[in-house]
Amino acid sequence: MATSLLSVDRINAFYGDSHVLHDVSLEVSSGRLLALLGRNGAGKSTCMHAVVGFLPPRSGHIRIGERELQGAAPEAICRHGVGFVPQGRRIFPTLTVYENLEVAARRSAPAAGAKRWSRQDVQAIFPRLKEREKQVAGSLSGGEQQMLAVGRALMTNPRVLLLDEPSEGLAPMIVRELGNVLAELKKEISILLVEQNLGLAMKLADDVVLLNTGRVVFAGTREEFEQRQPELQRHLGVH
DSSP: OOOEEEEEEEEEEEETTEEEEEEEEEEEETTOEEEEEOSTTSSHHHHHHHHHTSSOOSEEEEEETTEEOTTOOHHHHHHTTEEEEOTTOOOOTTSBHHHHHHHHOOOSOOOTTOOOOOHHHHHHHOHHHHHTTTSBGGGSOHHHHHHHHHHHHHTTOOSEEEEESTTTTOOHHHHHHHHHHHHHHTTTSEEEEEOSOHHHHHHHOSEEEEEETTEEEEEEEHHHHHHHHHHHGGGTOOO
């Protein structure tokens, strides 16, 4: 049986008085990739922001292993082993590729169970980052910027990696390349993936959670999701 690494248990989150997450629960198991799906506005990115501490839930629990994350500051959540690749990449455009990676590097010991990532490890996964390490990040292509955003998150030595819409705005060939990299990466690290590209999500997912208006409408394995996909399609807004 897979061991739960990241556990989100009945969280409720609000923007002001607007209730946006309603008793949302999910589990990312060790060595598996969970795809968090739903149409635009379903609450996927909000769920990510709740996990990393940008939008602390008003109730519920978030844990990595046995450690409670609810109420912790984002920097503490990162230190405890949660890496985050935000939607839109948000690399440091005026820094070089080398500097973007080094600024995220953790000098202290990684959290229990986490791998210590070096710049060389990241460059082995993304060779183009080695070729362009002296280049200003803002001058990279969209695909290269996404590689850098993933590499920067890996430099924090995460136990679980959160990726928010990594294929957004990328050419199909680059999406395929990114998918191949993530397929290899999930052998080393557990991943929570938010993705509108259903084909990419199904290629990578072991487990699926589907949100609609901030509520879980499906949770199960990829195979179970695919069996029920015709009836669940109305919650997706993608084809």
